[in-house]
Amino acid sequence: xxxxxxxxxxxxxxxxxxxxxxxxxxxxxxxxxxxxxxxxxxxxxxxxxxxxxxxxxxxxxxxxxxxxxxxxxxxxxxxxxxxxxxxxxxxxxxxxxxxxxxxxxxxxxxxxxxxxxxxxxxxxxxxxxxxxxxxxxxxxxxxxxxxxxxxxxxxxxxxxxxxxxxxxxxxxxxxxxxxxxxxxxxxxxxxxxxxxxxxxxxx
Amino acid sequence: xxxxxxxxxxxxxxxxxxxxxxxxxxxxxxxxxxxxxxxxxxxxxxxxxxxxxxxxxxxxxxxxxxxxxxxxxxxxxxxxxxxxxxxxxxxxxxxxxxxxxxxxxxxxxxxxxxxxxxxxxxxxxxxxxxxxxxxxxxxxxxxxxxxxxxxxxxxxxxxxxxxxxxxxxxxxxxxxxxxxxxxxxxxxxxxxxxxxxxxxxxxxxxxxxxxxxxxxxxxxxxxxxxxxxxxxxxxxxxxxxxxxxxxxxxxxxxxxxxxxxxxxxxxxxxxxxxxxxxxxxxxxxxxxxxxxxxxxxxxxxxxxxxxxxxxxxxxxxxxxxxxxxxxxxxxxxxxxxxxxxxxxxxxxxxxxxxxxxxxxxxxxxxxxxxxxxxxxxxxxxxxxxxxxxxxxxxxxxxxxxxxxxxxxxxxxxxxxxxxxxxxxxxxxxxxxxxxxxxxxxxxxxxxxxxxxxxxxxxxxxxxxxxxxxxxxxxxxxxxxxxxxxxxxxxxxxxxxxxxxxxxxxxxxxxxxxxxxxxxxxxxxxxxxxxxxxxxxxxxxxxxxxxxxxxxxxxxxxxxxxxxxxxxxxxx
Ligand code: SF4
Numbered sequence: 001x002x003x004x005x006x007x008x009x010x011x012x013x014x015x016x017x018x019x020x021x022x023x024x025x026x027x028x029x030x031x032x033x034x035x036x037x038x039x040x041x042x043x044x045x046x047x048x049x050x051x052x053x054x055x056x057x058x059x060x061x062x063x064x065x066x067x068x069x070x071x072x073x074x075x076x077x078x079x080x081x082x083x084x085x086x087x088x089x090x091x092x093x094x095x096x097x098x099x100x101x102x103x104x105x106x107x108x109x110x111x112x113x114x115x116x117x118x119x120x121x122x123x124x125x126x127x128x129x130x131x132x133x134x135x136x137x138x139x140x141x142x143x144x145x146x147x148x149x150x151x152x153x154x155x156x157x158x159x160x161x162x163x164x165x166x167x168x169x170x171x172x173x174x175x176x177x178x179x180x181x182x183x184x185x186x187x188x189x190x191x192x193x194x195x196x197x198x199x200x201x202x203x
Numbered sequence: 204x205x206x207x208x209x210x211x212x213x214x215x216x217x218x219x220x221x222x223x224x225x226x227x228x229x230x231x232x233x234x235x236x237x238x239x240x241x242x243x244x245x246x247x248x249x250x251x252x253x254x255x256x257x258x259x260x261x262x263x264x265x266x267x268x269x270x271x272x273x274x275x276x277x278x279x280x281x282x283x284x285x286x287x288x289x290x291x292x293x294x295x296x297x298x299x300x301x302x303x304x305x306x307x308x309x310x311x312x313x314x315x316x317x318x319x320x321x322x323x324x325x326x327x328x329x330x331x332x333x334x335x336x337x338x339x340x341x342x343x344x345x346x347x348x349x350x351x352x353x354x355x356x357x358x359x360x361x362x363x364x365x366x367x368x369x370x371x372x373x374x375x376x377x378x379x380x381x382x383x384x385x386x387x388x389x390x391x392x393x394x395x396x397x398x399x400x401x402x403x404x405x406x407x408x409x410x411x412x413x414x415x416x417x418x419x420x421x422x423x424x425x426x427x428x429x430x431x432x433x434x435x436x437x438x439x440x441x442x443x444x445x446x447x448x449x450x451x452x453x454x455x456x457x458x459x460x461x462x463x464x465x466x467x468x469x470x471x472x473x474x475x476x477x478x479x480x481x482x483x484x485x486x487x488x489x490x491x492x493x494x495x496x497x498x499x500x501x502x503x504x505x506x507x508x509x510x511x512x513x514x515x516x517x518x519x520x521x522x523x524x525x526x527x528x529x530x531x532x533x534x535x536x537x538x539x540x541x542x543x544x545x546x547x548x549x550x551x552x553x554x555x556x557x558x559x560x561x562x563x564x565x566x567x568x569x570x571x572x573x574x575x576x577x578x579x580x581x582x583x584x585x586x587x588x589x590x591x592x593x594x595x596x597x598x599x600x601x602x603x604x605x606x607x608x609x610x611x612x613x614x615x616x617x618x619x620x621x622x623x624x625x626x627x628x629x630x631x632x633x634x635x636x637x638x639x640x641x642x643x644x645x646x647x648x649x650x651x652x653x654x655x656x657x658x659x660x661x662x663x664x665x666x667x668x669x670x671x672x673x674x675x676x677x678x679x680x681x682x683x684x685x686x687x688x689x690x691x692x693x694x695x696x697x698x699x700x701x702x703x704x705x706x707x708x709x710x711x712x713x714x715x716x717x718x719x720x721x722x723x724x725x726x727x728x729x730x731x732x733x734x735x736x737x738x739x740x741x742x743x744x745x746x747x748x749x750x751x752x753x754x755x756x757x758x759x760x761x762x763x764x765x766x767x768x769x770x771x772x773x774x
Contacts (some may be wrong), residue, residue, distance in 0.1 A: 059398060061405045062427055062770055063452035066496065067533055070522075073515035088400040104366045105346040106397065106405070106426045112369070113398050135445070137361045138430035139353045140345050159533055195368040 043179065050094075050120065051173040052082040057093030059113065062100030064127035067159040076162040081169050090116040095172070096149075097165075101129035102142045108194055114149045115190070122176075123185075124168050125151045128158040148191050150184040211295055212242050215263075222257055239468050239707050241298055248284070248301040248309040255286070255299075255315045264288035264297060265595050267312065269708075269719055269736040270322035272330040276356050280304040282332050285721065286312070287708055287736070291595055291609065294616045298708060308333035318598045321424075321744045329354035329432075339375050344425035344773055353433060360433045372409040374421045375747070382752050385411075385418035393755075397426045401504040401759045405769035408746075408758060415754050420747040427769035435733035439699045440466055440540055443730065448534040450735060450771040453496045454489035454714045456525075458771075459538040464619065465709035465720035466540045469702045470674065476663035478542035479620040483658050484555060485537065486711075487651040488525075491562060492518045493714035493766070494602075494644040501641070501763030502573065505582050510569050517565040520558050527551055540700060541675040542668025552659045559652050559659075566648050573641065583637035587749055587761040594635060598741030601716025603765065606643045607635030613712035627654050637764040674700055699728025715739050715766055737771035 056078070060068050072078050072086065087093040090113045102110055114123070125145055128134035131154045133143035145151060152175065155168040175182075212234050220229055233245040246254065258264045269287040280302040288297045303309045311334040312319035323334045324343040331352040334340055342349065346366035351358055372392045390411040396402030407423040431450065435443045447462040448455040460482045467474060474482075495518045499511035522532040527548055529537045537544050573579045589599075594607040604611055612629045614622040630646035632639030668675050672691045681688025704726035710719040716738030723732040742765055750758050 060403070061397075062429075063449050063455075063533060065403070066452055069496075069515065070519065070532075073519070074512050075516070075519045088398075090398075101427060101429050103426060103428055104349075104363060105369075105428065108366055108369045109397055109426070136429050136434065138434055139358065139360060139362050139364070140349075140425075140428045140430050141363070143363065161532065191365075193365045193367050 044177075047176050047179060051176040053085075054081075054083045054095040054122070054169075054172070055085045055087050055093045056083050056095045056097050057087055057090055057113070057117065058097050058099065059110065060097075060099040061102065061106065062129065064099035064129065064159040067162060068097060068099040068126065068165065071162045071165045076166060078166070078169070081166070081173070083169060090114070091118060093117060094121050095169075096121065096123045097126055098123065098130040098145050099126040099159075101134065101136060102145050102148075103140050104142055105140065107142050107145075107148050110145065111148050111190060111194055121185075122152045122172055123149060124153045124155060124165075124172060126155045126165055126168070127160055128156065131156065134158055146184075148194070150182070150188040152182065152185070211297075212236055212244075215242075215244065215297070218261070218263075219254065219257070222253065237707070238703075238705055239471065241706070241708055242296065243298045243300065243706075245300045245302075248303055248307075251284075251286075251299075251301055251312065252310045252314060255288075255312055258288060258297075259315050262292070264290045264295075266291060266598055267316040267318055267322070268296070268598060268710075268717065269721065269734070270312065270319055270326065271721065271734045272326040272332050272354070273723060273732045273734075274330055274355050278302070280307075282330055284309055284326065284332060285734075287719070287721065291611050296708065298706075303332055308335040310335050311337040313337060316596065316598075318596065318741055318744060321740065328352070331355070342425075344428040346425065353430065358433075360430070360437045370423065373423075374409065374411070374419055381411075382413065382416070382418040385413040385416070388413045388418070390418050395758070397423075401762060403500065403767070403769065405773070406762070406767060408762070410750075410755070410758070412755060415756075417750050417753055417755060417758065420750050420758075422743065422746055424743075425773050427773040429770075429774065431735065431774040432733055435730050437729065439728050440702070440730065441700060443733065444538065444540075445534065445536045448536050450737065450774065451493070451713060451715065451718075451768045452533065452770045453766075453768055454493035455534050456485040456537060457489040457493075457711070457713045458718065459536060460486050461709070461711040461713060461718045462720055463538045463540050464711060465707055465722050466702060468709050469705060469707040469722055469724060470540070472541060472669055472671065472674065474542045474669060475666050476621070477546075477665045477667050480658050480663050481543050481547060481667065482538060483620055483622070483625075484552075484655050485535075487655045488521050488555075490651045490714045491648045492521050494648050497714075497763070497766040498569065498573075498641065498644060501637075501760070501766075502579070504759050504763045505579065507572070507576070507579065510572050513565060513569055513572070517562050520561055524551070524555055524558055527554065539668065539675065541671060542666070544668075546667045552662050555655060556659050559655055563649070563652055566645060566652075570645060574645075580638060582756070582760050583641060583764070585634070586637045586753070586757045587640075587764060588634045588636040589745070589749065590635065593745075597745040599716070599745075600738050600741070601712070601714070602643045602647060603635070603640055603742055604716065605630060606632035606639040608633055613710060613717060617710075619711065621658070622654075625654050625657050627651075637760045640764045701726060701728050710736070713738060715768065715771070716742070718771075735771070735774055737774065739765060739767050739772050743767055743772060 125131045130145050133141050153168045153172050155164050157164050216234050231247050235243045266289040268289040271285050273283045282303045284301050286299040326332050327340050328342045328344050348366050349364050372394050393410045396407040397405050405426040409421045410417050411419040434446050444459055447458040450458045495514040499514040502510040525535050529535050589607050591608045594604050608631055610629045610631045627650045630643050632643050677688040677691045682692045702724045706723045708721045710717045719736030721734040725731040
């Protein structure tokens with residue numbers, strides 16, 4: 001796998017370790033440490049850890065949310081990708097999976113949730129609705145969540161099959177491992193029309 | 204049936220003619236029975252409250268099933284407010300229509316039925332119809348910054364308006380009664396949702412707490428308002444089917460069946476036996492997997508994860524059946540107006556039978572996990588109890604109504620398709636609490652299995668769809684194989700399926716209760732108005748009242764047991 005930046009293990013085991021009751025010599029110590037050490041770049045090892053322990057925040061609002069349940073369920077088992085720790089607190093999650101239609105009314109809530117997540121954070125847009133409004137070209141449906149938050153991976157489908165969602169997660173993992181630049185996330189600003197939560201007029 | 208209907212209309216005529224305040228205006232009353240057999244009563248809007256009150260107090264109709272608006276811009280009085288009444292005793296229905304002009308108002312029905320509250324708010328939201336005396340006439344579905352009323356014919360379907368901020372925690376003067384014992388206490392406001400694990404993504408509950416007790420509660424809707432009714436008005440009849448999938452997406456095929464059945468009734472066609480059988484199987488499988496999600500999610504919310512995994516294993520098996528049938532897992536859109544889109548592949552019915560066997564095992568496993576489980580019982584028994592009268596007054600239908608002890612099920616009460624030839628029972632509960640709701644759902648799944656097995660063992664032969672050239676597209680081999688097929692295909696695509704001008708209200712027993720479609724056709728290729736009467740809308744309306752005075756933790760049990768599917772709640 002050319003893109004795999006997994007750390008490479010460079011082990012020797014030439015010299016026998018010290019006998020019982022006998023302190024090992026310096027040379028022995030240095031050599032034995034090599035048997036479980038590996039060399040890599042710090043960035044890579046962090047990325048490797050990150051990509052294999054993404055904690056999802058499932059933002060299931062509609063039908064896609066039901067398919068997302070299947071993705072987490074016994075057959076497709078998202079846990080295989082290190083992403084089984086489902087967090088409903090955005091503060092504890094780093095992968096926001098938006099599964100379902102986001103309406104205009106919901107958009108400020110979504111932005112608020114995104115803002116609450118801590119860096120580094122990633123967004124997967126699951127399904128036609130989240131990605132573009134889907135077949136709801138309608139007065140109350142946001143025409144794609146990328147209008148309000150930055151999206152890393154779009155997964156097409158209505159709803160996408162669980163396999164497609166898993167593919168989306170793997171794509172994201174690959175992006176993380178390859179240090180794929182993410183200008184959309186870096187340059188993101190809250191949309192001009194949106195206010196800070198809690199500033200709405202009392203009803 | 205028709206005889207009985209005319210009979211009802213005659214009875215109403217005599218009864219109403221004696222009702223005092225309306226006597227002198229009686230000549231303005233129009234009684235009719237539509238072509239498809241719906242009883243309709245039209246009268247001036249001034250009389251709406253006395254007439255409704257008379258119907259309710261005389262016990263003739265005990266449920267306000269639905270209330271909606273329709274817009275006719277070319278009429279002198281632009282709007283029509285349409286009420287659908289239902290009697291759980293005689294199973295009769297009545298449609299009442301009153302005309303309201305722009306700038307005028309009609310008296311609120313909330314003084315007769317509490318349950319009119321949200322329905323009227325929705326009609327106000329969608330059409331701007333004013334209901335005089337309504338205690339809280341605010342928008343319900345679209346956001347507060349929205350300008351205009353989207354279901355008016357002059358509002359463009361794709362004209363979006365952004366919302367800048369979510370509303371702060373707020374309460375509703377009618378639904379959010381402050382608990383008397385909490386008066387003068389220091390209350391803690393609490394916001395739950397819409398992004399909260401137990402609100403399933405789109406519900407928002409707001410509460411004020413007196414310690415652990417809910418002193419006041421309110422809910423906000425509309426976070427998944429996807430404009431279904433407007434979309435239906437802008438699409439040809441058959442293209443509406445995929446939108447219906449996404450109403451109650453946990454049991455998508457059931458909505459397809461409900462919608463197609465309504466259109467077919469307006470068209471006056473009866474679908475072949477085989478299509479009926481397939482629809483029954485699809486509907487009952489959907490009922491089962493809907494209850495799976497409901498029970499699984501309810502248990503997860505209360506901390507029991509195993510049942511969810513167990514149930515989803517079997518849900519996947521049903522997905523496999525759907526996939527074999529049409530390729531899709533969740534949103535199958537397999538019905539067409541006039542029958543099914545295609546026949547079942549060979550051996551499918553045997554697969555269904557085999558899956559039923561597995562599911563039966565799965566259900567009994569979950570029963571083993573929950574029915575005697577101490578924690579489950581303590582969290583659900585006595586929680587959310589509701590009396591039969593109250594449930595009827597709120598417009599409860601489906602498993603929740605039955606849990607409260609009312610053996611009402613449209614499959615028995617107004618049997619459609621072949622349900623009257625099938626052997627199954629209607630489970631009922633006694634107290635209407637969350638535990639009873641659970642038991643009713645479990646038993647319903649078993650009854651559904653029984654139904655499916657009966658149908659599968661005895662599949663009618665014959666065609667899977669009618670072959671009316673004006674309704675159903677010819678098969679592909681004919682389109683490509685002969686000129687007649689090509690012509691028919693062309694004509695139907697260009698002209699569209701055109702039901703005769705008229706109206707119909709048709710209901711089926713969906714997983715959550717009565718799923719009604721009120722369809723107005725003007726004879727064109729698109730519905731003039733398609734109103735959905737979603738079962739959980741009426742149920743959810745009682746939620747603030749149900750949780751007030753209870754513990755905060757009970758909110759989660761009750762929410763889960765109501766099986767609120769935002770797709771049909773907000774549409
Ligand atoms: S993309 Fe399709 S399945 Fe997903 S939320 Fe939208 S309508 Fe539902």
